[in-house]
Amino acid sequence: AQKITQTQPGMFVQEKEAVTLDCTYDTSDQSYGLFWYKQPSSGEMIFLIYQGSYDEQNATEGRYSLNFQKARKSANLVISASQLGDSAMYFCAMRGGAGGTSYGKLTFGQGTILTVHP
Amino acid sequence: GAVVSQHPSWVICKSGTSVKIECRSLDFQATTMFWYRQFPKQSLMLMATSNEGSKATYEQGVEKDKFLINHASLTLSTLTVTSAHPEDSSFYICSAEMTTGGYYEQYFGPGTRLTVT
Numbered sequence: 001a002q003k004i005t006q007t008q009p010g011m012f013v014q015e016k017e018a019v020t021l022d023c024t025y026d027t028s029d030q031s032y033g034l035f036w037y038k039q040p041s042s043g044e045m046i047f048l049i050y051q052g053s054y055d056e057q058n059a060t061e062g063r064y065s066l067n068f069q070k071a072r073k074s075a076n077l078v079i080s081a082s083q084l085g086d087s088a089m090y091f092c093a094m095r096g097g098a099g100g101t102s103y104g105k106l107t108f109g110q111g112t113i114l115t116v117h118p
Numbered sequence: 119g120a121v122v123s124q125h126p127s128w129v130i131c132k133s134g135t136s137v138k139i140e141c142r143s144l145d146f147q148a149t150t151m152f153w154y155r156q157f158p159k160q161s162l163m164l165m166a167t168s169n170e171g172s173k174a175t176y177e178q179g180v181e182k183d184k185f186l187i188n189h190a191s192l193t194l195s196t197l198t199v200t201s202a203h204p205e206d207s208s209f210y211i212c213s214a215e216m217t218t219g220g221y222y223e224q225y226f227g228p229g230t231r232l233t234v235t
Contacts, residue, residue, distance in 0.1 A: 037226075043209055045162075045226035091161065104150055104215065106224060108161045 002027045002094050006109035013082045014117050020067070021077040021112050023092030029053075033095045034075040035106065036066065040088040048090075051075060079114075087116045119145050122214045124227035131202055131234055139197045139230045141212030147192035148214035152224065153185075156209045168195045202234040 003026040013019040032053045038046040051059045059066040067076040092109040121144040154162040166176045174187035186198040213224040
């Protein structure tokens with residue numbers, strides 16, 4: 001069984017500052033993938049970043065980076081230079097199979113509501 | 119590319135009626151689609167996995183007779199909420215799985231907000 005834990009129900013950050021959203025996971029799979037999604041108030045799920053369990057480098061996508069610490073089973077999202085438009089709910093998710101195989105199901109964490117203050 | 123649509127985007131229905139929600143992959147074929155349910159400020163809960171041409175696989179605790187899923191083609195899956203009640207009011211999101219070079223990626227639809235009065 002897979003489990004994703006996001007312990008921060010809400011986070012606040014000042015515009016232009018960096019913020020880290022925490023995510024820890026538990027799985028017995030040797031190969032897995034970790035995802036972060038953004039969900040604004042409109043409800044759509046926006047894919048942000050992906051990290052495969054065998055990837056040696058931390059994933060980066062523009063202002064988003066994933067701080068992957070495999071031994072600690074953590075996959076924190078770092079957003080640099082926060083913008084007002086970053087205010088949304090953020091979900092960490094996991095799927096068995098690091099992209100090369102599909103176990104299909106995504107397991108989501110509880111989510112973190114990020115509020116960016118001007 | 120990789121666009122998934124849902125229709126309708128929102129629907130209000132009376133208690134006891136049935137509502138059908140469509141999920142379409144617009145520019146790719148999806149052997150597998152997933153249906154999720156989300157209550158306000160909560161996480162997405164997987165309801166079922168839908169495979170083209172076969173019966174859906176439901177998660178534990180999801181009533182298969184109440185939430186009918188049909189994956190009739192490689193671009194269309196439908197979720198029908200039968201005899202809807204106010205407690206079925208929720209945000210329903212689908213995702214479609216695309217295969218690219220042996221890798222599998224999920225793309226989400228924009229969601230359907232269901233309100234049962």
